[in-house]
Amino acid sequence: MIASLNGIVKRYDSKLVLDYIDLEINEGQIIGLLGPNGAGKSTLIRCLTGMETVNQGNVTLFGDGKKPFQNKNKEKIGLVTQEISIFPELTAKENANFFAGVYGLKGEERKRRVAEALAFVGLAEQTKGKAQNFSGGMQRRLNIACSLVHNPKLLIMDEPTVGIDTQSRNHILQAVKQLQSKGTTILYTTHYMEEVEAIASEVVILDKGQIITKGTVQELIQNIQHEEKIKVEVSHPEEVSLANIQALPDVKQVIKDGNQILIVTSANSGHLDRILTIIKEDSGVVGINVEKPNLEDVFLTLTGRTLRDGGSV
Amino acid sequence: MMRVLRTIPYTLIRMSRDYITLLLLLVVPIILITIFYFVLGDMKNQYGDLAFYDTAQLMTLVFQLFGGSIVIAYIQDDLFSARRQRILVAPMSLPLYALSISLCGMFFSIFLGFLLVLFTGVGLNVEWGNVFWVMYIIALLAVLSSLVSLILIFSVKNIKLAERLSDVYGIGCVVLAGLFFPIPDYPVITFINEYLNPLLLAANAISYAQSNLFSDAYIYMFRLGIGIVITFIIVYVLGRRKI
Amino acid sequence: MTVFHYVLKRSIANKTSLLILFLFPVVAIFLPSGEYWPHLPYGYQYFGIFILFISLKLSGLILEDRMRGIAKKLSIAPISHFSYLAQNLLAYFLILVLQCLILVYGGVFFGKELYQPFWLLILFLTFSMASIAFALMWISFFRNKEISMLIFMSMISVIALIGGVLIPIELLPEVLQKVAITLPTFWLAWGIDWIIFGGEVKEFLLVNGMLILYMFLFLIIGSVKKLH
Structure with missing residues (x-):
């Protein structure tokens, strides 16, 4: 088991955002984390990575439940943020080098990993280009490369394909599958059902701070095949x-x-x-x-069809 | 620690590619000082020196007051924007990283000050006196301005407001020094200019040293130093809470 | 006049904007006078730069519309590009009119020596029109509000210096005096001199005429480029 959340409760003032979350992430899995807006997906990620403290429960990372967020565990995590968080004024290579250095890579190993990460996301020919001049899709791919450069064991991807072209999106999904085949465990959040259907080995659906169901895509569909x-x-x-x-x-x-x-x-x-x-x-x-039902049907059946932000259909 | 040190070259590269900052804190003062060079010409001040020297020195110091904006910009960029998450998850100390950005900002501001001293000294024959002393004072001023900016970042909720207040600090020092219009001789203002206004503290430290009145120069330098110590303590207390 | 109405609302939406817009003219009234120069109190001498700065700040709303894609939405709405710009500029001008009124007649109320307050007001108003048009032209070259503001701030100090605001133009070298003629602040300084020392009416008309000419020139350049 790579990571686990046990009995996690998180509140912001009086608002309960995560309500006794129990989640295990096993090695080699791609877990698709789904949920409507405001379900608590981003908060779950922040608690899992130590960006937020929890009110109750504990987080275990790489078998370490006492000090899960110490540097030796952080070195094994990669986070692909929803917003593009690279340095626009640096080139692609400089961006990757920056994060490689931060994750402790040095010398030849750093050079090799930077080249590999950029090639992996299809930016081998654009290493000298400044990030601010890249298209949206290229920036997203660079965003991913910066999270992969240190070869993380656990990669958390928070809606990595928002607002990009189909080619880039496809490239990213293929890359995720390749990473899994190399042994990386991935936690993948998205609003696009077809992405989860395409890549996830397990699906977790979060709503109003609770995990309402989890299982493989087929298991979930069979549950509502009634x-x-x-x-x-x-x-x-x-x-x-x-x-x-x-x-x-x-x-x-x-x-x-x-x-x-x-x-x-x-x-x-x-x-x-x-x-x-x-x-x-x-x-x-x-x-x-x-x-016949698909994952979207599962999702809508379990979470309802009403808009979550005060609107109605 | 080593990981934070490895980020420093990239922070400096980013700063060196920031054309807006270079325009505001290097090109504009060069243009303004050059215009004054032609305007003031051979005009002499009350001590018989060229009036232009005082103006050039003051203008160089004035732009050090705004060097804190560099620190604000990069702290905001890395620690109060989308990039914050990535930095938080990274296996390095966040306070140390914040410190490294602040130090890079201070160093960059000092470097720009050095370029202005070089330009005015070599290009326009301004007499600065002991260059090492001048650079030391400029460094103190840059550090103080950066620390003031950090206090603003950590004590104000809105980063835009912190930026505006940083401008107010710079413009306020210039106004109180009487550079825009004559300031009335109220005791409060005299006290501020004598003990608190970093622009005048630095200017006096430099000008007394030029006149070989080192004991007076040291007094003003010491006051700058006290300011740095006090602001550093405030930054430390506020920063730990915020970051 | 929907755009006009909402631009006014947005301009004074937050307390900081309100403070900057209306406190400065009040503060400017009470700034001291110079011994030999300037002949007007400092607040009135520097007010031209303040007008330029405020014009740019206000017209930043147009850049914001462009940055957020609102300009694109409006481009397919039943409102012409001309109407959109006109309503924006009218709103900005109204705010500047209020500021000029506060400054001039506030000064009269507090007994400041303004020589010919009514003509000073007229001068500030024509300069305001030229400034707003200049700001429109300026922002048409940029996509980002922050960058346009920062570069303008760097320019403004140079404009203030060679435009006769910070020091008399006569002290500048000849070359720079010739450059100064191309700046609207030169004509503002000339107009202020006319107000203080008097002169023929046609001189004052020339000054205001030049400022209005600048306004048309900047407006044409600024509105040629469609904002979406």
Whole structure:
């Protein structure tokens, strides 16, 4: 086990941000950490890396529960920050050299690691370019290189692909997989479900400061596979009585979206006929689609569809 | 400690590439001093020396007052912005890193002061007296201004406000010294100028040394030194809490 | 006039801005007078530089709009580029008018020797127009508010020195006097001399005419480049 959070409670004044978090990170895993805005993902990362103190519980890093944040443990952690945190006035090579020096690399080893890190993120040809002249994608890749230069055992990536082009994003995801194959353990937070589906060996979903579920992507999908999602396209959506559909047993959610009615029911409820009958009383049916759940469905089912910042759908 | 030391070359590289700072603290004073060179020409002061010498010396010292802005800018950049997280996670002492940035800022400010002394002394024939003494006084002034800036960073919530207050400190010293307009002879202002105004303390330390009145020069140097000690203690107390 | 209304609000949104904008003219009233020069109290002599500084600070809002992408949004809104700029500049001018009124008539109230206060006010107002236009031109060359401000601060001390604000222009070498003519502060200094020593009306009209000419020139340069 590389790292663990045991019974972690974190408050900011009276606001409870992390509520008894228990999380184990095992060697060689890629853990996808998901959660809506304000769930506590960034706070969890800050507690895991020692940037924040915890009110209760303890953090263990590399088997060290007494002084987890001493330098010898910090040397083994890399953090890819959500904001680009490189020096714009330094070249790519100088940026990597700076962080290599900070992590104790010297001489030939430093030169070698800097070259490797920059090549790994596809910046081998731009080592002499100043970071301020790079595109957004290149800056993000340099941001990652600076976190990899010291060959960390645990790499924490906080939304590393925000706002970048598809090529750069793809490159980053491939790089993450390569890192895992070399033995690096990765904690990866993102809002993009498809990224987690593509790379994560385990998914942890955080909401309102609590871990509401964890497991592999398949395990999580199977847990809600007891649900069916039926999309019905109708000709007169304003005429359709949603209440009548909602009143059916085993119907969990009914949402109108333009001229589509989305109905979430228990699996094998056998309500398709009755649903169609209700709809046809008020409107014509243009098309029907029954969807298999994916990670996004798991996420939305567990965390709800309501906006977290005071809005409503 | 070694890891912090390894960051120093990069901090200095960053400062040397900061064209705005070089414009503000090197190019502008060179331009202003040169204009005064032509304006004042052969005009003499009450002691029979060229009036331009006093002006050149004062202007060189004035821009040292604003050297603290270098420290503010880099402390803000590294410790109060997005980069803070990366620095916090790194296996090096944050207070030591903050100290290294501050020392680099002070050194850079002193270096710019040295370039101005060189320009005025060699290019415009300003008589500075003992160059080592002058550089020592400039160093004290740069250190004091940087420490004042650090106090502002650590005691004010908003970094922009700290920057503005740092400007107020510099402009305030210049105004109190009577360089913009004559200041009335109130006891409070006289006291401030005699014991607290770093610009006048430094100017007097240099000018008394030039006149070989070393005991007076040492007194002003000593007052600068006391200021440094007091501000350092305040910075230490405030800094540990903040960082 | 939505943009005008909100620019005014944004300009005086925080206490620091309010303090800087309206405290300085009050403080300037009470600054002392020089023995031989300047002939007006120092606060009035330096007010031109203050106007330049405030003009740039206020027009920084336009740069902020550009930096935050608001200018881009407005470019596809039903508001012309001309209307957007005009409303901004009008708001800034209104603030400067208030400051000039406080300075001049505050000075009259406290018995300061201003020679011809009404013409001094007119001079400050035309200089304000030229300053706002200069600020617009200045920011059109920059994308970043901080950098534009910092470089301007470095320029302002040089402008103040050779423009006749800090020392009389007559003391400058001939070459620099010729350079000074190209600066709006030169005409402000000339206008102040007219107010103190008197002279023909056409001289004062020339001064104000030049400042208005500067205003149009800076406005044209500053508004050619679309802000998005």
